[in-house]
Amino acid sequence: MDKMVDYKSLAAFYKGKKVFITGHTGFKGSWICLLLNQMGAKVIGYALEPPTTPSLFEQIGIEKEITHIIGDVRDLSMLIKAIEVNQPEIVIHMAAQPLVRESYKNPVETYAINVMGTVNLLEAIRQNRGIKAVVNVTTDKCYENREWHWGYRESEPMGGYDPYSNSKGCSELATAAYRNSYFNSKEYQTHGVALASARAGNVIGGGDWAEDRLIPDFIRSIIKGEKVQIRSPYAIRPWQHVLEPLTGYLFLAKALYEKGPEFAGGWNLGPDDSDAQNVEWITHRICELWGNGAGFEVDKNPQPHEANYLKLDCSKAKVELNWYPQWNIETTLESIVEWTKAYLNKENLKEICLKQINRYFNL
Template sequence: MEKLVMPFPDPQFWRGRRVLVTGHTGFKGAWLVWWLHRLGAQVSAFALPAEQTPALSDVLEIEKRCHSATIDLADVERVCTFVQAAQPECVFHLAAQALVRPGYRDPVNTFTSNVSGTVHLLEAVRQTNSVKAVVCVTTDKVYENLEQAVYYKETDALGGKDPYSASKAACEMVIRSYRDAFLAPAGVTVASVRAGNVIGGGDWSEDRLIPDAVRAWQADAVLQIRRPDAVRPWQHVLEPLNAYLVLAERMYADGSLAQAWNIGPKKAYSVRDVITLARAEYGSGEVQFGQAESGPHEAGLLMLDAGKIAAALGISPRWTLEETIARTMQWYRDFAAGQSGADLCERDLNAFLSARSDVTKGV
């Protein structure tokens, strides 16, 4: 058996590279721009203002690390003008309404942001000759969920019972249409990436498990868990971001990689598992587990098969769930104690880049 070397972004490729990121005020977007800036890329980015305080984009002073603008994806003229002015070579599309329960509260905005917004971004790309590679971020929730012990592959049927999942499945259709009808013939490679649930320091988003836990425990409140036995493919935020960057590099020269890709761990865990580990790492905190009988529909069982990207690009998880949660809770504890968010992100990234891969050819 041959041990493969886990690929990381190549600083020589990214140094001086013109890159566009949408959604840089979000959790993943802020981490991505920070990493691209660290690699020496020339980053342009647009998004709506951050929805929560604190926000990682403010903590990391992201606007100082890129050419930034406040633009709504619904404004196709401004989107096109910004993209054409930036003349990016690589594009990462992360801007979205990214949560299930807010999708129920405001389905119109969810479909407008996620579906029409993706159309507008890809239309801007179509009108900009500099672009060579586009990575569009959707979600692991794009699949027609059978609520069975099935690890979904990229070839499985798309669907979605809730507005968020359905809007992201529709995004996949938009991405494929623009790729086949316009962008591939023009020499532009476009991939969609379907990542599992992310965990990591600096997420203060509404209605996400770890941020909710941190807020409750810092306030000496009881954490209320609606669906403790829901199963998800949890991973550290650096896992998918690494995959996005490596995929964009490879697509730049290899158009055959313009496909859909799952990114996730080899094993999924329940919400109860995650919270039990998080509480142990935090050192205190009360939890009340609910019965999952009330409220809008949310998937109870979701697992991803990420074997395709492991076989094609050698990308496989570096951190176990235990290490992911340990590092995440340490980030929040240290930030609350006054340490710099940028220093904490640097610490985690350095540890990630030095971690050993468990990818083995032939297994």
């Protein structure tokens, strides 16, 4: 079985396709805009202003290469209008409040954006004719966490201990309800919409500037010449480079577009088991790769609850979508060190991202 990503056929499919991306000003959103742009797609982005300063979105100057809409997913009428005016064929929903600790501070806003934002988008899609494929991006944290040492499968129940994880579980349930009620496979000939959701792992890569995430915290500490403070050193997470799930979303949307409801439902898009490492291991390794005395210490303050073990079973995506992780954790961490050194040396960051995209796809 061929385990390399077939970039050529992916790019041939996306060339000229109108793809509506919510959350395009964020970390994953900026990378997917760049990737789709490289493939010749017509990208329409819908999001709030970039959530961080600095932001990858501004650093790679992608705004001028896409249709850039500043809008709130809580605003149904604006979403309906944006879809009506731009008539996309594919929708990838990534807009969210994506941080666990922020969700403890602002649960109502987290639910409003992550749950009602999803419902509004699905409703805007329902009221439109012409969209064929929809991918709702949720998370590995949407499952009811049983602290299992093995990976969660797509059929496992939704849950979520904290407001963020639970809001993504709710977003999954709303997606399933819309699929059953309005985009049912039995009536596919009438509505023509194939709707799926994708659950990725802990996504890392150059250009993430979010608060309270390990790699951005590490980079900020390096810049200040301080040791990075880590929380939950023994928590195991499925770490993966940002290009891994993004490629998975593109595979999935293509399959939905070409083959319809056969591919509707939930999909895990995580790394291989050997790349699910604990926080301390990851921090130690990235400090080694960085050199120059980078170090870390464990933050002993009490922390809000977060799961200890979290892995995904991605057999379904491998067998049915023929999607495979391309980079192991070592290559991923090396790429982050490369990106960050380029940032500190004031190099052209769009060029660095493109170089990494080319390397990822063996171009």
